[in-house]
Amino acid sequence: MQTTQEKIKKLTGSKAMNLALRQEMERDPRVFIMGEDVGKYGGIFGSTTGLYEQFGAERVMDTPISETGFIGAAIGAAAEGLRPVAELMFVDFHGVVMDQIFNHMAKIHYMSGGHVKLPMVLLTAVGGGYSDAAQHSQTLYASFGHLPGMKVVAPTFPRDIKGMLAAAIRDDNPVVFMFHKTLQGLGWMDQLDASLGPVPEEAYTLPLNKAQVVREGRDVTIVGAQMMTVEALKAAKKLAERGIEAEVIDLRSIKPIDSETILKSLAKTHRLVVADEDYFSYGITAEIGALAASDGFRYLKAPVVRLATPDVPIPYSRVLEKFVIPDAKDIVNAVETLVTA
Amino acid sequence: MKGIDKNDLLWMYRKMKTSRYFEQRMEKAYLEGKQPVFNIGAGPVPGEMHLSTGQEPAAAGMLVHLTKDDTVTATHRPHHQAIAKGVDLKKMTAEIFGKKTGLGKGKGGHMHLFDPDVKFSCGGIVGAGMPHAVGAALANKKMETDRVAVAFIGEGAANSGAFHESLNLAALWKLPFIVVVEDNAWGISVPKNKSTSVATNDIRARAYGIKGYLVKDNDPMEMYRVSREAVERARNGEGPSLIEIETYRFLGHFQGDPELYRDKAEVPKLREKDPIERLKKYILKEQEVTVMELEAIEKAVVNEVDTAFEFAIHSEFPEPEEALEDVFA
Known part of the structure; x- marks a missing residue:
């Protein structure tokens, strides 16, 4: 990361994600977002707040509850050279779309001998601790980490969230980007000091493979x-x-x-x-x-x-x-x- | 209406009232510990809370025709469906309070209610209960019973793969299966016309060669009539049906939903057409029922719900170690 005269702001995890998405969408017209309630609602966890207003319905697309459809479509669009960011609210919801993820998103680059690239990001929320029970509280790091062909990241602090999300969007591989609900700094959950931290305002990337x-x-x-x-x-x-x-x-x-x-x-x-x-x-x-x-x-x-x-x-x-x-x-x-x- | 049973209407009134009053109490209980700052994990009822207030006709109008041996799979917004199916209200309330005496010993919570005694289940994954109801209908047929299976889903679920695959299977195997699509117009923040390629889902029934019905304007009587026909057809081996009911979501997707996506005038307008009040008027006008009889029902409802809350509130929490039990049979 560059350290020259940066403007630093204190942001929540959610605002850091939001800024990364905004900056990447401003920088690259190929970037667009698809998901459930990412439009006017601004994402259930606040990650897309204001983006619908700034970029319009063509680039911030509310989808039906058709996960196999829209995540499959993200794969297709990525293969054509666009850079989709598909959000699926809770990691628990991926059951219905695992075929698209592990048989297609994760394997197409390999099966094509490296000829087909899938520069896409799958965004999803993980974590429990607030009594949302068995189908909304899982932290399925390993289920995704087990499958070859995709990078899986789970940053903790706002600075890392912003830099790694930008890097994920610019990466030519499929990246599963997991954010933790409790670290988003949402007004309606437990307030943690860790969910607020210094974040450089300018665009930057951080490596996707470093602890x-x-x-x-x-x-x-x-x-x-x-x-x-x-x-x-x-x-x-x-x-x-x-x-x-x-x-x-x-x-x-x-x-x-x-x-x-x-x-x-x-x-x-x-x-x-x-x-x-x-x-x-x-x-x-x-x-x-x-x-x-x-x-x-x-x-x-x-x-x-x-x-x-x-x-x-x-x-x-x-x-x-x-x-x-x-x-x-x-x-x-x-x-x-x-x-x- | 021809051959209408007064007792059916009173049963519907009671179930709808029970659901409504249950949710009024639940709304209050849910807010405890969440004021002045809303924290989803705080208070005696933590986690997400999806209330069905306004959607009562969908459940009562269908389930009045079912017995406890018929199967129902329900949604993440399950209270009206559970109550009309006859789920043990005390145990259900205790479950939502996370108590040992709950349906799932505190393990399931409000989205995951299971009462095998009355063949009821629900879940937190949109559309996922539909194939389970197809399976129940398959079992009913294999075991040569006249039992039916009903899946309740929201209009949002009608765009999932599970919906289309289930309809095809149910039609292919000519199962005693009915799906009730509760169209409350909103999939969280996404309006139906932004999620669904057709105006109403009854049209989609045609694609699978099954019977499709549309109940307009949350009408309890029409829901009653249409459901009776669908259930009779299913019991007679005439195959599956799809019923879509235009219903109303008086409250947010979940409690705490700021609802910035919908016009502030929408809900007051819907509330003017409160389906419970409409049913009450109909009963008083068309049936030989006195106001006093209805008042007696209302009193019984309050008593039943209050008793369930008392039971839940005074029940013990599970021991922490019980978290490790019940993973396997």
């Missing part, structure tokens, strides 16, 4: 994405009061995983906790655990700790949901056991 050390420490490495990064930072603060210095890595990219940053940290701290809002099995904790076991084994002084939502659907009742989604307290407990072991 970031968001807190340095010597005793343990905690890896997370989005809300788990936020919880890890909270935990690190608590741990510091007890003399334990945790290093926190914000993944930012789910696919690919930035193994270099993780291994470098592990070489320093020798202990690893991975926290994931997604389900336990076959997820980020397993993937990074395997990375540590195969490429970081010599650094490890203790077993890797995996904290994730257990293999149950997200329950509705607040007490049940709180129990299944990992939080700062769980991370503190895990680290304390790990460090004193």
Whole structure:
């Protein structure tokens, strides 16, 4: 990122996304948005507020509830050289359109021997924590990360959200861009400090494949994405009061995983906790655990700790949901056991 | 109307009143802890809340013709449908309050209500219940019963693949299946004419060689009549039907919806045509029913709903560890 005389503004995650979309649409007439309630409503999570008014119904297109249709159409338009951004409100809703995503969007470039490019972005919201129950609260990082042929990003902080969304739109590959509802800074959800942050006003891009050390420490490495990064930072603060210095890595990219940053940290701290809002099995904790076991084994002084939502659907009742989604307290407990072991 | 049963009308009145009063209480309960600042996750009823106020005729007019052995799959806006299907109101309310005594032990919530005793289910994914109702109708046919299966969907769902695939299957296999399309004119913020290539969905029935009906202006009596015909046809093995009813969404898509996309004058106009008041007038005019009889029903409704809320509010929350139970049989 350029650092010359930037104008910096404090923006929410949602406003950062909105600015990236606006700037990319102003810069490149091939960029257009399709999705449910992205027009006059401005997106259920506020990501397209004002864009319909600025760019009109031709470039900010409300679609029917026809996901196979409009996401399939985004693939077709991208193959013709346009740069569609298709929004599908909740990650949970992708069930109906997975064929278009994993058999087509993810594979066409490969099957065509690289002759057909699909420069498109699939935007979607992830995350629970507000009792929206099993079909609206999932954080399906792994389901998308598992499938070859698409980049999957899940930035946490507003600056990263803006830079990575711009990069996703300019990328010649299909990018699944996941934003976390609770980090959007929406007026109607919990207000988190992390959902508001400094964002350069001018257009810029950030790499789609790099994690970031968001807190340095010597005793343990905690890896997370989005809300788990936020919880890890909270935990690190608590741990510091007890003399334990945790290093926190914000993944930012789910696919690919930035193994270099993780291994470098592990070489320093020798202990690893991975926290994931997604389900336990076959997820980020397993993937990074395997990375540590195969490429970081010599650094490890203790077993890797995996904290994730257990293999149950997200329950509705607040007490049940709180129990299944990992939080700062769980991370503190895990680290304390790990460090004193 | 020919051969109309007074008791049917009183039943509809009761169910519509129950749904309306239930939602009035739910609206208040939902706002608890969400004022002055609206936070979707706060209060005794967190998460999304989709109310059906104004859409009662769609459910009552159809379900008056069904028994507890007929199957219903419903939508993310399920209260009127659940109540008219005879779902246990105490357990349903407790579920929405996230309590252990709820239909799903607090695991499902308002969009995911399951009451197998009366063959009712609903879900949070648009259009997804329709193939399930086709499957229930298939089972009814295989088991040589005269039971029917009814899928309720919104007009937005009629543009999903599930809708078209389900209609083709139901027609192909000549199933005792009915889909009720509740056209409340809005798919969240998208008006029907911006989402649907035809003005009304009854036209689409023709493409699948099945019977299509259109009920205009949220008319409870017309819904009653048309549904009776469709259910009779289904029970007699004459195949599936599609009924679209033009209904009204008095409230937002969900509670907390700023509704900036629709004209402020729309809802007051719709409220002038309140379907419950229309049914009441019809009953008093056309049937030998006194105001006192209706008042007795109203009193019973309040009592039933209040009892359900009391039960829900005073029920225990589940233990946190119960989150890990019920994943497998």
